[in-house]
Each structure stands twice: as C-alpha cells, then as structure tokens.
Amino acid sequence: MADLSTTYLGLPLANPLVMAASSATARVENLQLAERFGAGAVVLRSLFEEQILAEQAQLEDTLSQGSEAHVEAQDYFPPVVHADAASYLRMVEQARRTVSMPLIGSINAVRSGSWTRYAKQLSECGVDAIELNVYSVAADPATSGQVIEEQLFDLVSSVLDQVSVPVAVKLSPYYTSVVNVVHELDKRGVSGVVLFNRFLQPDIDLHHETLSTVMPLSTPQEMRLPLRFTALLSGRIEADIAISTGVHTGEDMLRGLLAGATVTQVAAAVIKNGLHHVGSMLRDCEAWMDDRGYSMVDDIRGMLSQAAVQDPHAFERAQYVSMLSGGSHSSPLNARVS
Ligand SMILES: Cc1cc2nc3c(=O)[nH]c(=O)nc-3n(C[C@H](O)[C@H](O)[C@H](O)COP(=O)(O)O)c2cc1C
Known part of the structure; x- marks a missing residue:
C-alpha cells in the first residue's frame, strides 16, 4: 500500500491532507474526529482581531445558512461567540492536549503589532506552526499595489522575527504577479505559502433588491487557479506549497501533488460531506497510487509541474x-x- 507520509513546514505528516481553517476546525471535537478519520494536520479557524470579529461572525452565520442543504454541515458551524483572544487561546490549548497530529494556528489581524502578539501567544499555546491569513480586500484607491505588497512583506518579516515556529502565508490570488510575491516571501524565509484564500463575494439579490452575502461553497473547478500557480512555482522556491480552494476528492489531492503541492487543504468538501470524507479522500488517493505502482508521495510530487x-x-x-x-x-x- 502506498505510503502517503510527507513533511509540511518541517513537520512530519501522516499524509498530505490538511484540514483548512474553517468552522469545521473551530471545535476540539471536530479536530478529534478529523484525526480519527486520518487527516494529516489541521489549520485552526483563524483568530480574527477584535475589530473585525463581529463582521466575520456575521459572515459565518451567513455561510452556515448557505449550507443548510447539507444536514451534516450544520454541526460544523459552532454557535457564533464574540470571543476575545483569551477564550480562543484556551480552545487552542485544549486542542493541543487532545490531538496529536500537527496543529497549525491561523491569524487574521489588522495592526502589525497584533499579528506578532497573536503569533507569539499561539506558539506559546503549543501550535506547531502558524498560518498568516492575509485576508483583506484592496479597496482604497489611494493605496498602490506596491504599497500593499510592501506592507505584506513587513508584516511577514516582523512575525518571522518574533516566533520560532514555522510560518506559512495564506495569500489571495489578486496580486499583479502572484509568482513574484511568493518569491519575495520565500526570500524572507517563510516555510510555506497557501494558494489561495477564497474571499466572500457579495452578490445582488434581484428578488429583494438587496445585497446578498450568502457565499456558496467552492466547486472542484475552482482548483484550476491554485493548480496553475502551484505548477508555476514548484521546484523554484524553498517554501512548501499548500493548495487551498477546490480540493474536494482524492483525485483533486493527486492533481495538486502532481502539480507540485506539498499538501492540499480541504474545507468545503468536509463541510458538505462530513468529516468522514477525509477517510474516503485518502483511500481514493492511495488506491490510485497503488494502481499505478507509486509507493511514495515524493514519487509523484511535481511530476506535472511547469518545470x-x-x-x-x-x-x-x-x-x-x-x-x-x-x-x-x-x-x-x-x-x-x-
Ligand atoms: C465556513 C468557512 C469558514 C472559513 N474560515 C476561515 C478562517 O477562519 N481562516 C481562513 O484562513 N480561511 C477560512 N476559510 C477559507 C478556507 O480555509 C479555504 O481557504 C476556502 O474555503 C477554500 O477552500 P475549499 O475549496 O476547500 O473550501 C473558511 C471557509 C469556510 C467555507
């Protein structure tokens, strides 16, 4: 049987299936289940800075309404708690005591001081690595792309200076040159990049003549975007590459690995199908590798990268x-x- 074990951010993982940050990773019970179904690692739902917490909570409410069609999904959305950092950190400590797979903390802050403060606090709680969820929409016409990128590099450098655990950066796809931004982050010493975050896209409800914030879950077709950039970057940077967006099946995991991803992250597929879906994705991945005679993940990684x-x-x-x-x-x- 194929050996799916791998290394991500310098951490040994049983396999390259990482639970992406989402409401499914906000509760310790879900993390235990994810571990039981075989997940290689988990990214905890982001610690959002207080100013934006209320807005995010509203988004989470809306998203959970959008997933009502999936009975199992309802359980994965915790009641919205306007928690402060302290209660979030308590959850992380409890998670650390309860599961043994690698735990990756995730932060979305506003001020540079908060990014570093939360990063330090999370690493003190025992996370194995930190993912910086750089989640904001560039909406200010007075701020150029260059300024936005410099702010990103400064923020990442300040976190790297302050913590000893590996740091990954979860990016948006909306940079003029994603490839250049990733190379710059790589030079600064990030351990991984996560391609990509998926923004809330407001819609217009013609029936009610209002804005609608119900965000549908991703479709597998959306994986083409991170797949392309993974293939362009694979073998050309030191940092690991995690694909996020559109990874729904074991076959999608394999596509990601063939393009050169170190790991693939999964949110929507688990919210839609239940945590046991992790197990079936891994079985499908293993079966394909066995069928083709590949014994290790390294045998296929990057086989279809651009290089x-x-x-x-x-x-x-x-x-x-x-x-x-x-x-x-x-x-x-x-x-x-x-
Ligand atoms: C309900 C929900 C909550 C999410 N919360 C977070 C979060 O806290 N932090 C984060 O970085 N990404 C968050 N995401 C984004 C996911 O981690 C992931 O990047 C995105 O959903 C695309 O992956 P998918 O196609 O597997 O869903 C969330 C997504 C969903 C659906």
Whole structure:
C-alpha cells in the first residue's frame, strides 16, 4: 500500500491532507474526529482581531445558512461567540492536549503589532506552526499595489522575527504577479505559502433588491487557479506549497501533488460531506497510487509541474486563441476553428 507520509513546514505528516481553517476546525471535537478519520494536520479557524470579529461572525452565520442543504454541515458551524483572544487561546490549548497530529494556528489581524502578539501567544499555546491569513480586500484607491505588497512583506518579516515556529502565508490570488510575491516571501524565509484564500463575494439579490452575502461553497473547478500557480512555482522556491480552494476528492489531492503541492487543504468538501470524507479522500488517493505502482508521495510530487512537463507554456497560456491554435485535437471548438 502506498505510503502517503510527507513533511509540511518541517513537520512530519501522516499524509498530505490538511484540514483548512474553517468552522469545521473551530471545535476540539471536530479536530478529534478529523484525526480519527486520518487527516494529516489541521489549520485552526483563524483568530480574527477584535475589530473585525463581529463582521466575520456575521459572515459565518451567513455561510452556515448557505449550507443548510447539507444536514451534516450544520454541526460544523459552532454557535457564533464574540470571543476575545483569551477564550480562543484556551480552545487552542485544549486542542493541543487532545490531538496529536500537527496543529497549525491561523491569524487574521489588522495592526502589525497584533499579528506578532497573536503569533507569539499561539506558539506559546503549543501550535506547531502558524498560518498568516492575509485576508483583506484592496479597496482604497489611494493605496498602490506596491504599497500593499510592501506592507505584506513587513508584516511577514516582523512575525518571522518574533516566533520560532514555522510560518506559512495564506495569500489571495489578486496580486499583479502572484509568482513574484511568493518569491519575495520565500526570500524572507517563510516555510510555506497557501494558494489561495477564497474571499466572500457579495452578490445582488434581484428578488429583494438587496445585497446578498450568502457565499456558496467552492466547486472542484475552482482548483484550476491554485493548480496553475502551484505548477508555476514548484521546484523554484524553498517554501512548501499548500493548495487551498477546490480540493474536494482524492483525485483533486493527486492533481495538486502532481502539480507540485506539498499538501492540499480541504474545507468545503468536509463541510458538505462530513468529516468522514477525509477517510474516503485518502483511500481514493492511495488506491490510485497503488494502481499505478507509486509507493511514495515524493514519487509523484511535481511530476506535472511547469518545470517537469514537455510543454512548459501550457501553464502560462492566458488566451483561448493560443490554446486553439496550439493544436489541441481534443477540443470540439478547435475542430470548428480549424
Ligand atoms: C465556513 C468557512 C469558514 C472559513 N474560515 C476561515 C478562517 O477562519 N481562516 C481562513 O484562513 N480561511 C477560512 N476559510 C477559507 C478556507 O480555509 C479555504 O481557504 C476556502 O474555503 C477554500 O477552500 P475549499 O475549496 O476547500 O473550501 C473558511 C471557509 C469556510 C467555507
């Protein structure tokens, strides 16, 4: 049977399935279940700074309403508590005492001082690593992309200076050059990058003529975006790469590994299907590897990264027209065009 064990952020993991930060990772009981079903590691739901806690709680409420179609999902949304950092940290301590798989703390703060303070507090509570959830929408027309990136680098450097545990940065895909930003973070010594966070996207409800904040869970198709950037970066940075967004099945995990991901993170699929889904994803992943005769995760990791494939331009193509003129005979569109 294939050996799925791996290393992420310098931590030994039983397998490359990491529970992404979400409401499913906000309760100790869920973490215990996730461990029982075989998760390799877990990222705790973010510690959100007080100023934005209320807004986030509202988002969580809305998200939980959006998932009511899935009976099992309801359990995973804890009652919204306007908790201060202290009660969050108590939960982390309890989690640390209860589960033995690696625990990754997650922070979303506002001021640079808070990022470092929370990072120190979390590492004192026994987390094995920290994920910085850099979750904000660049909405100020007076702030340039360069300034936003410099703020990111300063914030990451200040956290790296203050904590001894490994630090990963969970990024948005909305940088002009994601690849450049990741390289800059890599130079500064982050242990991992998480590609990508998934923002709440408000919609417009025509029936009520109001804004709607119900956020549907991701679909597997959304994995194409992190998959491309993982493939572009794999083998070219020291930091580990975690794919987040659209990883729903064991096959998705395999796609991520083939593109060069160190691990794949899962939120929506578990919220939708229940925590036992972790077990079936791992079994499917293992079965494929056994079937193909691969014995270790390292045997397949990065096999289809940009650095490894015969057509490296495939991951850089942006226009449909170049895809069509590239001679893909499997496309019915191509048949029409030629
Ligand atoms: C209900 C819910 C709560 C989430 N809470 C957090 C969070 O606290 N911190 C964070 O970094 N990401 C959070 N996320 C984002 C997920 O970690 C993940 O990046 C995103 O859902 C995309 O992955 P998926 O396709 O597996 O859902 C949350 C997602 C959901 C659905």
